[in-house]
Amino acid sequence: MGETSNEEQILTVSDLSVELQNQPILDKISFIVKKGTTLAILGPNGAGKSVLFRALLNLLPHKGNMKWADKTKIGYVPQNVAVSDIPISVREFLSIGKNKCNPEEALNLVRLNASKILDKRLGILSGGELRRVLIAWALIDDPNVLLLDEPTNGVDVGSEEPIFLMLDGIKKTRKITILLITHDIHIVQEYSDYLLALNKCITFFGKSAEIANITTQQAIYGEPVCVETIKSEE
Amino acid sequence: MVLEKMALVGDALSHVALPGLAIGYLLNFNPFIGGFAFLFASAVMIWYVQRITKISFEALVGASFTLALAVGIIIIPQIELVEALFGSIANVAIWDAIAATIASIVAVLLTRVIYKKLVLAMISEDLAISKGIDVAKTNLLYLFLVTVVVAVGIKIIGTLLVGFLVIVPAIAARNLSPNMLRYTVLSAVFGVISAISGVLLTSYFVTVPPGPLVVFSGITIFAITIILNRVKKLTV
Numbered sequence: 501m502g503e504t505s506n507e508e509q510i511l512t513v514s515d516l517s518v519e520l521q522n523q524p525i526l527d528k529i530s531f532i533v534k535k536g537t538t539l540a541i542l543g544p545n546g547a548g549k550s551v552l553f554r555a556l557l558n559l560l561p562h563k564g565n566m567k568w569a570d571k572t573k574i575g576y577v578p579q580n581v582a583v584s585d586i587p588i589s590v591r592e593f594l595s596i597g598k599n600k601c602n603p604e605e606a607l608n609l610v611r612l613n614a615s616k617i618l619d620k621r622l623g624i625l626s627g628g629e630l631r632r633v634l635i636a637w638a639l640i641d642d643p644n645v646l647l648l649d650e651p652t653n654g655v656d657v658g659s660e661e662p663i664f665l666m667l668d669g670i671k672k673t674r675k676i677t678i679l680l681i682t683h684d685i686h687i688v689q690e691y692s693d694y695l696l697a698l699n700k701c702i703t704f705f706g707k708s709a710e711i712a713n714i715t716t717q718q719a720i721y722g723e724p725v726c727v728e729t730i731k732s733e734e
Numbered sequence: 735m736v737l738e739k740m741a742l743v744g745d746a747l748s749h750v751a752l753p754g755l756a757i758g759y760l761l762n763f764n765p766f767i768g769g770f771a772f773l774f775a776s777a778v779m780i781w782y783v784q785r786i787t788k789i790s791f792e793a794l795v796g797a798s799f800t801l802a803l804a805v806g807i808i809i810i811p812q813i814e815l816v817e818a819l820f821g822s823i824a825n826v827a828i829w830d831a832i833a834a835t836i837a838s839i840v841a842v843l844l845t846r847v848i849y850k851k852l853v854l855a856m857i858s859e860d861l862a863i864s865k866g867i868d869v870a871k872t873n874l875l876y877l878f879l880v881t882v883v884v885a886v887g888i889k890i891i892g893t894l895l896v897g898f899l900v901i902v903p904a905i906a907a908r909n910l911s912p913n914m915l916r917y918t919v920l921s922a923v924f925g926v927i928s929a930i931s932g933v934l935l936t937s938y939f940v941t942v943p944p945g946p947l948v949v950f951s952g953i954t955i956f957a958i959t960i961i962l963n964r965v966k967k968l969t970v
Contacts, residue, residue: 554860557860557863557864559860559863559864574864576860576861576864578858578860578861580858581857581858581861582856582857582858583857586853586856586857586914587908587911587912587913587914587916587917588853588857588913588914589912589913589914591913592913592914592915593857596850596853596854619912619913620912621912621913
């Protein structure tokens, strides 16, 4: 990422290690995040992506240094939530854990029709609606950083792109920083500024555009992903 | 307990009161104080062991309730065994009713204190912790409330059937509730209606203890809510 002054950095992580049940999950991770950018975090299952988020939120014991800029307020959207059996309405959910809450405003921000959805049960929403409500919940306290753990988990393919477009719009209008876990190279290329590829340790850290390079893909996946070949076989 | 997917944990936990009841009978003090003490001590122990071993609540409660049932059956006097297992309205004194009322008010007030924290932790523990909620303490207080409710119900419907109070009113309410407010209110209302109608039915079925009649009343309400939900699609 080159030279970056401290004023521009919202997060500095150096030599971050996490062990769970004596198994190393993250090994001496170091990276920085610049204010107002989107950092995509990519890696195979079990690479430690969600664990990294939990460490960044201080939910897990860890070694090494991690420094958020002063006055950083984090909004978090976890990968999995258990809402199917809980008879809680969208209105009730948006008021939980929040000092101030204007549910209509929060839903408008994530481009949901408040009048149609506010009194619906959270458990019967579509995958896309649920993820947008979770993002709305995270945005209510006006965070300047959003941690999104696979924000389109459980969302059908056609509904993924609009969610990332919406997030990109929110990032620009609210000048927030986004850390985003994803498996999708297209999302990395289109909607992130920087890429952190993980597999217990960092396999790549740099500008997202570099993922198009074969050498970058080799660093991340061990061998190049031949998009042209896949297309011709189809 | 129903929303935590621990309905059977609540049911099994109620049986842990039996040795406490037995000690009360043997040593001539209020057996329900013994029952409550055993319930709470067991709940705290299970909570602690679960935290350090990560064994599921279900498995731990399963182990402790079978042990408690075995110990209770051995030491409880035979005459009191049926009463302890199935409850009795005849021995409910005015002071029992006052104590139950106070305990219920305390339970409702404490539930209000932890309500939002508990709901958020049910949705996602990580979300709750990221908001500064001490999920372990919230769960402990929640277990305490379960033991209070169970202890209050033991006298009338007995240690074997009191799990009903934890499960059936809640699942009946869930059938009719699109939101938590209605769910909470209906759970309480269905619990009260089941208890009152079950006790009143003892005047018609004089040889039957109140416990089974309370359960029958509650199950009837549950069946009606299934039909209502099916017809009116109230939870969709």
